[in-house]
Amino acid sequence: MVYEVTIHGVLLWASMGFLMPLGILIIRFSGREQSTTRLKLSFYFHLIVQMLSVSVATMGAIMSIKTFENSFNNNHQRIGLALYGAIWVQAIIGFCRPLRGSKKRSIWYFLHWVIGTIICIVGILNIYTGLEAYKKRTKRSVTLWKVLFTAEICSMAFFYLFQDKWDYMQKQGPCLRDNGGQVSPSDDPESSINDKDLWREPCSKVNALKNLFN
Known part of the structure; x- marks a missing residue:
């Protein structure tokens, strides 16, 4: 049984913990891409x-149904079923x-973002509850796995x-003049005016998923 529990934990870690x-990081980083080809590749x-994450999680679910006693009397099993x-x-x-x-596009984006974020956060938390369940069942220490995770x-x-x-951050460094010389923004007589204007401008964050789908 310890072997099956370990395999189940590895599968769910690979799916929801990695x-x-x-996948979220990939679509997040794609917001910096200027090339349409690279943007499509990132998508x-x-x-x-x-899709791999869903497939691996499904394998873990099937293994849980076939192998374990699913009485759903603890938080780990209940959260896992909901996930x-x-x-x-x-x-x-x-x-x-x-x-x-289309009018449904914004609603779809909101649902896709909210549900995906909730699944990722709750899935990570459920891995910790799974480690505690493993510790309780096998009497083995899980401190190292908690630290690594x-x-x-x-x-x-x-x-x-x-x-x-x-x-x-890169834009805060020295600027280049047309003659190739490098000067600090403090040496530029117009920098104080520009800085006063710029710092009042709100710094908008790049939402890669929204930019990609919209």
Whole structure:
């Protein structure tokens, strides 16, 4: 039974703890792409990764139904059951994308974004509850796995939040004049005026998914 529990945990980690966040990162980073070809490739890569995530989660669900006693008397099993249904709803919503310019497009985007975000967050939290269930059943320590998984999620969260600030940070550095010389913005007599104007401008974030679908 320990072997089956371990395989179940690995499958659900691969699905909701790695592939699903990776798919979100891919579509997030595509917002910086200027090439239409690369943008399309990013979209199809996002689609493939999320389909793999759904497939692996389905394998874990089938294994759970066949192997384990599913009394649903604990939070891990209840949340897992809700997630299995939600990921298929999200997959159906993704394939039922309305045409651009239609009135249903904004509603579809909102649902796709909200449901996907909730599934990803709840799926990550359920991995922690699964580790606690594994510890309770096998009496083995799961501290190392918690640390490694937390480090992975923190790294992905960092890249998710940092990527849309990279271009903005690069623009804060020295500027180049037409003669090829490099000067600091403080040496430019007009920089103080420009800076005062610029800092009041709101810095809009790139929403790659919205830009891609709209």
